[in-house]
Structures are given as C-alpha cells and as structure tokens.
Amino acid sequence: MNSVNRFIAKIFSDQAIDILSFPEKNDNKFWDKFVKIGSSHYIIPALYSKFKERNFLVLISDELSSYMRHIYDLNLKRNLELEKESSEISSIFLANNIDHVFLKGAALISSIYEHDIGIRMIGDIDILVKKSQILKAKSILLLDGYSTKNTGPFKPFLNDSDYRINHLQRLINKNKLFAVELHFDLSKNKSIDTDILIKRKQKSNGIYIPNNINLLNHTIINFQENDNGSLKAGFHFRTLFDVYNLSKTQPHILDKLPISEHLQRIKVVLNNLNLLKFKTPLKLLLFELRFRLIHSFYIFSLINSIIIVVFLFLSTPITIRLKQIKALFLQKDYRKYALKKIRIVK
Amino acid sequence: MKKKDKYINRKQALKKMGRYAGLTALGTFLLLNPKKSQANSPLPPGDGWE
Numbered sequence: 362m363n364s365v366n367r368f369i370a371k372i373f374s375d376q377a378i379d380i381l382s383f384p385e386k387n388d389n390k391f392w393d394k395f396v397k398i399g400s401s402h403y404i405i406p407a408l409y410s411k412f413k414e415r416n417f418l419v420l421i422s423d424e425l426s427s428y429m430r431h432i433y434d435l436n437l438k439r440n441l442e443l444e445k446e447s448s449e450i451s452s453i454f455l456a457n458n459i460d461h462v463f464l465k466g467a468a469l470i471s472s473i474y475e476h477d478i479g480i481r482m483i484g485d486i487d488i489l490v491k492k493s494q495i496l497k498a499k500s501i502l503l504l505d506g507y508s509t510k511n512t513g514p515f516k517p518f519l520n521d522s523d524y525r526i527n528h529l530q531r532l533i534n535k536n537k538l539f540a541v542e543l544h545f546d547l548s549k550n551k552s553i554d555t556d557i558l559i560k561r562k563q564k565s566n567g568i569y570i571p572n573n574i575n576l577l578n579h580t581i582i583n584f585q586e587n588d589n590g591s592l593k594a595g596f597h598f599r600t601l602f603d604v605y606n607l608s609k610t611q612p613h614i615l616d617k618l619p620i621s622e623h624l625q626r627i628k629v630v631l632n633n634l635n636l637l638k639f640k641t642p643l644k645l646l647l648f649e650l651r652f653r654l655i656h657s658f659y660i661f662s663l664i665n666s667i668i669i670v671v672f673l674f675l676s677t678p679i680t681i682r683l684k685q686i687k688a689l690f691l692q693k694d695y696r697k698y699a700l701k702k703i704r705i706v707k
Numbered sequence: 708m709k710k711k712d713k714y715i716n717r718k719q720a721l722k723k724m725g726r727y728a729g730l731t732a733l734g735t736f737l738l739l740n741p742k743k744s745q746a747n748s749p750l751p752p753g754d755g756w757e
Contacts, residue, residue, distance in 0.1 A: 393730050401732035428727040435739045482738050 362633065362656050365394045370634040372411050373404070373602050386422045396428070402598035403482040409433040410480045411472055437479030442538045444478065444566075447471070447486055450541065451568040453505060459498045460491040462562045464544065464579065468570035473606050475566055483597065485531065489571075491559055495545045499529055499676060502541060506531035515694035518684055527587070548582045552621065561635040577607040578618045585623035592650045593669050596630045605636055 371378055382461045383390045399405045409429035412418050418426050454461050463471070466483030474480050503509075505588045509517075509530045517530060527546035534541075547553040558579075562569045571579060585591040585599040604627065608615055615637075618624055629649050631637035641649050654661040688695040724731065 396727050396730045399734065400730070400735040403735060403738065405731075405735060424725050425727065428724050430729075431723045432735065432739070439739065480737070484738055 362653070363394075365391065365398055366656070367634070369398065369402075369404070369408065369598060370601070370636055374605055374636050375408055375411075375415075376635065378417075378531060380420070383417070383420050385681070386420065386443060386625070392421070392425055393527075396425070400532060401580075404598045404602060405429055406436040406482060407480050407599075407602055408545070410477055415503070428476075433479050436482055439538065440478045440483060440626045443467060443483060443486065444470065444479055444539050445492040446539050447568055450486065450488065454488075454490075456499065457497070457501055459494050459501065460558055460559055461494075461498065463487070463568050463570050464489055464547075465583070467568070468565075469603060471541075471566040471568055472573075472576070473610060480594050481603075483539075485542055487528070487544060489544045489547060489555060489559065491554070492545045495529065495543055498543055499532070502532050502534075502543075506536060507534045507535070513550075515688075515692060515698045518688045518692065518695070519681065547579055548586050550586065552586070552619075553579060553582060558641070573607060573610045574617050577604065577614060580604055580607060581618070581627050582621075583625055585627055589669070589673070590608060591623050591626045592672075593665065594626075594655055596634070596656075601631065601634065601636065608637075661675055 368384070370376075396405070399408050406429075410433065412421065412426075412429070416500055421682045443466070447463055451461075451463070458688040462468070463531060464487040466481055467486050467488075468632075469561075470478040470483070517701075528542040528544040528667060532541045532543070545555070547558070558571050558575045561572050561573045561575060564570075570576065580600060584597055588597070590596065590600070614629070615624075625642065626643055626648060628637060628639040629641050629652065630643065631647055633649070633652060651661075651665070655665050656662070668696065685699075687696075689699060690696075
C-alpha cells in the first residue's frame with residue numbers, strides 16, 4: 362500500500378496526523394499522486410472538506426488549495442441542484458403512489474452528509490421502485506419530460522432485459538442536470554430483498570431513503586458485488602468514505618448487516634487501511650495476501666487486471682456478444698465508442 | 708437561461724485548476740460536466756494502484 366493511499370485514508374477517517382510528518386508543500390511527487398488518486402476515486406471534494414475542517418489547508422500550496430476548493434465548489438453547485446431535482450421527483454412519485462426510495466448519493470446527501478452536501482461526488486439520481494410499479498414510474502417521468510433517447514455515446518441496441526444490471530435505461534431531461542436511473546433490483550445475485558428495503562424506508566429531508574442499515578449494506582454490495590470489488594480485490598475511496606461514515610451512525614452497525622463474503626472482504630480492506638479493527642478469518646487470508654500484493658506491486662496489479670478482464674469477457678452471455686459484434690459492423694457510433702474504449706483510436 | 712449555462716466552460720475551469728488540471732482523472736471531469744455527466748454513467752472506479 363503506497364504512502365498516498367495511507368495518507369488519504371488517515372485524512373478522511375480523522376486519524377491523527379503528526380504535523381512534522383505531513384508532506385512538504387513543495388513535494389510535487391507526493392501531491393501530484395494525491396491529485397491523481399483523489400480524482401480517480403472521486404474524493405477531491407471530501408478531501409478538501411476534511412482539510413478545511415482539520416485546518417490543514419495552510420499546510421498545502423495555494424495552487425493545490427485553490428484547485429481543491431474549485432472542484433468542491435463545482436460539486437456543491439451540482440448537489441444543490443440534485444437536491445432540488447430529487448425533491449421534484451419525490452413529489453411526483455408520492456402524488457402517484459409510487460413506492461420508492463432514493464439510493465446512493467441522493468440518499469447520502471440527504472442524510473449523513475446533509476451538513477456538508479458538497480462533500481460527495483454524484484453521477485446521477487438512483488431510485489429503487491417497487492418492481493410492480495417500475496414501468497408506471499418510468500411513464501410518469503417520460504410525461505415529465507424525461508427521455509431515454511440520446512442518453513449515451515451510441516444508439517442503444519440492447520433491450521432492458523439484455524442488461525445484467527439492476528436498472529432500466531437511463532432517463533435524461535434537457536431541462537434538468539441529472540440523469541435518473543430507476544432500479545428494480547440492487548444486486549446481481551438478488552442478495553438484497555428490495556420489498557423489505559422499501560418497506561423499512563425512512564424519510565430524510567423530505568425524501569424517502571433506505572434506513573441506515575440497508576443504506577450501508579447496499580453501499581457495500583454495490584461496490585463489492587456490482588462493481589466487482591470483491592472479485593478484483595480492489596477498493597474505492599468514495600465507497601470506503603461512505604462505509605466509514607455510515608458505520609459511525611450507530612454502534613456496531615456493521616455487525617447488524619447480513620453476513621456475506623462481500624462484507625467480510627470489505628472488512629479486510631478496511632482493516633488493511635487502518636479504518637477498522639478486524640481479525641482476518643482463515644478463509645480470507647489468501648484474499649488478503651492478494652489484496653496486499655496487488656496494491657503494493659505494479660506487476661501483480663497488472664496480472665490481476667488481465668485475468669479479471671478475460672474472466673468478465675468470457676462470462677458475458679453469447680447472445681449479448683453477438684449483438685455487440687453486429688453493432689460493431691453496422692453502427693458507426695458504437696464502433697467509434699468501442700475502438701476508443703480499447704484505446705485503438707483517440 | 709439553461710441550467711448548464713450557469714457553469715463555467717471547460718477553458719475557464721482548466722485555468723482555475725492550474726497545473727492540477729492535467730493530473731485530474733477523466734471521471735472527475737465527467738461528473739462535474741453537466742452535459743457529459745447526463746450522458747455517461749461514472750467510469751468504473753480505479754483499482755487503487757496509481
């Protein structure tokens with residue numbers, strides 16, 4: 362684990378940092394890496410907020426401080442808009458008796474980050490809707506000006522049923538800032554009972570969100586399972602920041618979550634970043650060794666990435682691969698997107 | 708005024724970010740850019756090895 366990762370974990374978890382060991386302002390190598398990692402993990406606003414709270418801004422260069430403040434300010438403006446748009450959708454859904462909860466970023470800024478809503482970077486508005494009402498919810502948003510057209514870099518050629526994801530196609534609205542994703546499920550392996558999650562919802566700042574236990578469980582499952590964090594033995598600071606802050610909302614909350622391999626694995630990750638005290642069970646020692654090697658030596662990281670890419674490629678159903686191959690030949694926009702993605706064209 | 712007009716353009720943003728603009732991951736730019744953010748899901752998070 363490199364020193365920048367350890368430093369970032371210390372900053373956002375309020376661990377004591379000896380001022381004498383604080384990196385020098387002019388240590389460009391360190392701070393450049395800090396920006397690269399912080400921005401790829403979407404936590405520059407969180408780091409800025411923590412630096413400010415802990416009076417560390419005087420210890421970094423003016424240029425870095427102003428850069429971080431700028432990203433934070435832009436994010437804050439976006440999230441203020443997100444609050445407004447979430448609230449509008451909530452009103453429409455309630456008026457039409459749609460049973461729903463807001464998830465992820467929208468839920469977090471209306472609850473644990475309500476005191477500092479610029480702290481969390483958010484891509485879109487995710488909403489879990491009762492399965493039997495999902496199409497009604499979509500129609501309501503379509504009537505409200507949302508659309509599924511032009512929501513991506515190429516014309517979609519897969520149906521909703523082809524996606525092994527848990528939501529309908531993204532909805533966008535030219536008069537709104539945020540795209541909306543309507544979820545009918547929350548995990549690839551259906552490990553979260555969505556009906557119970559909706560039933561146990563709580564109201565926070567005017568919108569319905571999962572209770573804190575379910576919010577924490579979904580945050581973990583979403584990264585470890587849906588984004589393949591467990592498979593890759595990877596970690597994402599934005600997720601760890603959310604998990605860390607949610608775990609402080611009530612004593613022993615992590616012990617109240619359903620026991621799963623994903624929970625155990627994220628505990629190993631948290632332990633290795635000194636964010637949680639956890640004794641690694643025997644069956645996860647190999648996972649821990651892999652995690653340490655991947656995050657300490659580039660060669661292991663590279664080998665791990667190649668194996669994962671091949672595995673994910675082979676695990677995609679043949680029917681979807683055939684549709685992709687057909688689109689590669691017949692759809693110019695998809696061809697351009699695919700070639701860019703594998704870095705054959707810029 | 709359209710919502711996206713309230714935000715500064717790319718050139719202004721890059722100027723404000725100084726030398727760190729070049730080090731900023733594409734994902735962060737995408738999330739902060741209203742138009743691109745609507746069109747794309749956030750990029751998959753990095754594996755932590757930078």
